[in-house]
Amino acid sequence: MNLNELQKSIELGTDHTQQVHIESLGMEVPIRELTKRELIALSAMATENVNISFNADGTPKANYKVENVLTDQAKVDAQAMIYALKVEGMEEMTVDHIIDNWRPKAVEEIAQAIYDLTGEDPKDALNNSKRKATGDSFRGKGKSNK
Numbered sequence: 001m002n003l004n005e006l007q008k009s010i011e012l013g014t015d016h017t018q019q020v021h022i023e024s025l026g027m028e029v030p031i032r033e034l035t036k037r038e039l040i041a042l043s044a045m046a047t048e049n050v051n052i053s054f055n056a057d058g059t060p061k062a063n064y065k066v067e068n069v070l071t072d073q074a075k076v077d078a079q080a081m082i083y084a085l086k087v088e089g090m091e092e093m094t095v096d097h098i099i100d101n102w103r104p105k106a107v108e109e110i111a112q113a114i115y116d117l118t119g120e121d122p123k124d125a126l127n128n129s130k131r132k133a134t135g136d137s138f139r140g141k142g143k144s145n146k
Contacts, residue, residue, distance in 0.1 A: 003021040017086045026103040030086040031110070034118045038083045042122035046076045073123055074099050077111035080122070084114045 017030040036044070049068035053061055078098035082090060098107060115121040 008094045020110075020117070021088055021104060022109045022113065024103065024109050029110060029113075031114050031117060032084050032086055034080065034114060034120075034122075035085055038080075039118065039120055039122050042080055042083075043078050043125035045079060046072055046123045046125050048072055074104075074107075077107050078102075080114050081107065084118075085110060086091060 017032045019028040019030055021028050048061055049072055050064040053063060055061055075095050078095040081098060082093055082095065110120075
């Protein structure tokens with residue numbers, strides 16, 4: 001195997017789509033995997049309103065409002081759809097329009113299908129932040145909540 005062969009098998013290509021059935025819509029929609037850059041951007045968006053601070057004893061603690069976290073998660077799902085739902089005109093769609101006008105169940109199902117295809121859910125970054133702040137130390141010490 002040479003580098004070109006390896007690269008061809010690794011590259012996503014924005015036209016490489018897969019049809020997935022969305023139960024709440026009763027239809028198939030074309031999606032593609034997210035790129036690493038898109039996953040990083042979505043993970044940052046998911047944790048935008050989570051602040052990690054440290055107690056006097058050095059124990060990390062997560063500070064966040066549930067409302068902000070839920071809003072951030074909705075934004076992540078909408079942005080994932082803008083990235084990976086391959087329908088004509090999708091690239092012109094806005095996150096706010098999706099959140100305000102699209103059926104929540106359909107958005108969640110499509111976003112989850114994108115995460116399943118990609119093999120990673122960017123909202124897990126929030127769960128990892130909370131777990132680290134409530135037990136797993138950033139320095140590798142402490143109890144695990146797994």
